Amino acid sequence: MNKIIYADNAATTPIDADALELMFDLQKNLYANPSAAYKLSRPLKKILHESREKIAACINAAPNEIIFTSCGTESDNWAIKSAVLSNLREVLSNLREQPNIITSAVEHKAILNSCAAMEKLGCTVTKLAVDKSGAVNPAELQEKILPQTKIISVMLAHNEVGTIQPVKALAEISHAAGKIFHTDAVQAVGHIPVDVKDLNVDMLSASAHKFNGPKGIGFIYIRAGLKILPYIDGGAQEFSRRAGTENVPAVAAMALALEKNCRDIEINAAKTSDCAKILIDTLKKSNVDFIINGGENRLPGHLSLSFKNGDGETIMHRLDLKNICVSTGSACNSRQVQISHVLQALSVNPNYIRGTVRITFGRENSYEDAEIIGKQLIKCIA
Ligand code: PLP
Numbered sequence: 582m583n584k585i586i587y588a589d590n591a592a593t594t595p596i597d598a599d600a601l602e603l604m605f606d607l608q609k610n611l612y613a614n615p616s617a618a619y620k621l622s623r624p625l626k627k628i629l630h631e632s633r634e635k636i637a638a639c640i641n642a643a644p645n646e647i648i649f650t651s652c653g654t655e656s657d658n659w660a661i662k663s664a665v666l667s668n669l670r671e672v673l674s675n676l677r678e679q680p681n682i683i684t685s686a687v688e689h690k691a692i693l694n695s696c697a698a699m700e701k702l703g704c705t706v707t708k709l710a711v712d713k714s715g716a717v718n719p720a721e722l723q724e725k726i727l728p729q730t731k732i733i734s735v736m737l738a739h740n741e742v743g744t745i746q747p748v749k750a751l752a753e754i755s756h757a758a759g760k761i762f763h764t765d766a767v768q769a770v771g772h773i774p775v776d777v778k779d780l781n782v783d784m785l786s787a788s789a790h791k792f793n794g795p796k797g798i799g800f801i802y803i804r805a806g807l808k809i810l811p812y813i814d815g816g817a818q819e820f821s822r823r824a825g826t827e828n829v830p831a832v833a834a835m836a837l838a839l840e841k842n843c844r845d846i847e848i849n850a851a852k853t854s855d856c857a858k859i860l861i862d863t864l865k866k867s868n869v870d871f872i873i874n875g876g877e878n879r880l881p882g883h884l885s886l887s888f889k890n891g892d893g894e895t896i897m898h899r900l901d902l903k904n905i906c907v908s909t910g911s912a913c914n915s916r917q918v919q920i921s922h923v924l925q926a927l928s929v930n931p932n933y934i935r936g937t938v939r940i941t942f943g944r945e946n947s948y949e950d951a952e953i954i955g956k957q958l959i960k961c962i963a
Contacts, residue, residue, distance in 0.1 A: 586905045586950045590943030591740050591768060591883060597793040597841055600834035604795055607830035615827050616818060625829045632836035639843045640785070641776040642802050648819045649800050649832050653767035653788030656801035657691035657734075659812035659823075660763040660784045664732035665699055667810045678729040685709045685717045685735045685746070686926040691786075692734055692765055693922075709735070711926050714876025715744030719751055726758045733762050737785075738769040741923045741939060742875030743883030745773070752781045761807070767791055767799075771842035772850070772880055783807050789831070793944070794838035798831035842944075849944040853882025856942040856951040860884065863955025869962050872933055874924070882942035887929055888962055891936020899961040900938075905954055907940045 587595065607628070615625035633644040650656045665672070665680050672680050682696050686708040696706045707725050709717045717735055726733070733755045738745050748764050755762035763784040769775055770785075771792025777785055784807070788799040803809055803822070815824025842849065861884070864871060870889035888896065893909040900907055924934050940954060 583904050586946075586953060588940045588942055588946060588950065588954055589906045589908050590946075591743075591791070591880075591939060591941035592908055593790045593796065594793045594943050595945055596790075596795055596834070597838045599841070600794055600838040603837055604830040604834035607833055611829065615829055616816065628829055628833050629827055632832045635836040635840050636800060639775075639839050640770065640787075640802060641778050643805060645820060646777075646802050646805050647800050648803060648823050649798065649827060650823060651797055651828075652799045653689075653765070653786050653791070654691040655812070656786030656788070656799050657689070657765055657767075658695045659801055659809075660786060661692060661695035661732060661734060662699060663810045663812050664761050664763070664784075665704055667808060668731055675729075679703055679705045681705045681707060681727045681730040683707045683709065683722065683725055683730055683733040685711060687711050687715055687739060687741075687744075687923045688734070688736055689740055689765060689767070691767075692736070704731075711744075712876075713927055714878070715739055715742045715874070715923070715927050716746060716876065716878070717751070719747055719754055722751055722754050726755070726760060730758070730760050733760055734765065735762075736765040736768070737775070737780075738766070738773065738880045739875065739923070740768050741921060742885040742927065743768075743879035743941075744875045745769070745878045745880065748782065749780050752783075756781065768880060771839050772846070774846060777802050777804070784809070789835035789838060792839055792842045794835040795831045798828055798835050800835070845944070850881035852944065853942040853946065856946050856948060857882050857884050857940075859948050859951040860940065860955045860958075863952055864958060867959045869959055871936075872930065874927060874929060874937070880941075882946075884940045884942075886938055886940065886958075887924075887933035888936035888938075888958075889933050891933075891962060893935060893937045896936065896938050896958070896961050900954070900957055903957050905957055907938050907954070909938055 613622040633647045637644045637647050700706050737748050752762040761783045764782050765786045767788045770787040783804045785802040790796040811822050813824050872887050874885040897909050
């Protein structure tokens with residue numbers, strides 16, 4: 582088979598070779614339970630501690646503010662659901678006021694369906710609109726906050742269109758109203774600088790497989806002092822905040838992958854941005870009619886392109902026949918033929934909306950990959 586060109590890095594990234602080696606090595610050689618008291622488990626405790634320190638340093642947090650989870654989805658569920666449940670006593674004492682959650686119309690399903698689950702339990706959910714670039718307007722948040730709002734959650738960078746949200750301004754408004762602010766930073770961590778103190782967020786979700794770490798591991802940042810119920814109850818792991826025996830090999834691999842990506846963040850961003858530019862320049866040299874979604878302030882190397890009168894599914898399958906991997910929307914809903922809630926919220930021109938594909942470059946892509954994708958896209962559209 583010819584070489585595969587993988588350009589779907591927002592869906593997942595290839596695992597870093599050093600992280601993989603470390604994970605295998607630990608899985609094979611350090612199998613003790615990190616909670617055990619004998620000396621065999623001591624190195625595991627140390628690895629957990631050091632990994633927490635490394636991850637904390639990457640986002641300017643304190644180590645005890647990092648809690649390991651199984652994925653970004655778990656971190657998101659924890660933030661939304663526990664923010665409401667942590668206030669249950671207050672909620673029950675005032676049954677006339679349904680607890681409210683504020684989020685945006687373009688969140689990932691991990692947030693939207695967590696909100697929907699809380700809606701079934703009696704919460705109200707307010708979804709902030711977005712402009713054509715996919716960005717929310719902080720002034721709308723200011724208007725929509727209610728006394729009974731328990732949490733505000735807006736993602737840092739968008740998984741379909743790459744838009745970077747004004748999270749710092751949103752957090753400021755939330756705090757001025759005395760509310761908890763969470764951000765889903767699954768697409769941002771390891772790709773753009775993330776500083777939790779500067780952003781002033783209370784909680785932040787991240788997932789290792791989006792930054793060249795292994796699948797099935799992630800973390801949540803919870804600001805020191807924030808009272809939030811555990812989402813998974815059981816043993817005393819993770820400062821008694823997230824029960825379950827820690828996956829130490831995956832945690833160590835996640836920390837190493839994040840450390841490497843943060844070290845090279847500017848180099849990788851420059852390279853993936855150049856790949857995106859080469860692809861766009863290649864398309865512009867032809868008479869293919871397309872638009873770029875997501876405005877100017879986007880993740881590096883992230884392209885959501887809509888082709889006039891095109892069909893995203895067909896383009897994706899034709900590229901697949903040429904060993905090129907891209908997606909039509911977010912990976913989680915690539916089997917659905919409906920137009921994504923995100924493109925609808927952005928009011929993408931109806932003549933273009935069906936012809937949308939997402940091409941997301943990663944650190945492993947070359948300029949040649951970008952040119953080949955551009956040329957193959959031109960052939961598909963023709
Ligand atoms: N949030 C965003 C913005 C995502 O892009 C994703 C994955 O696509 C998730 C959450 C879910 O992360 P995970 O796959 O680790 O559960």
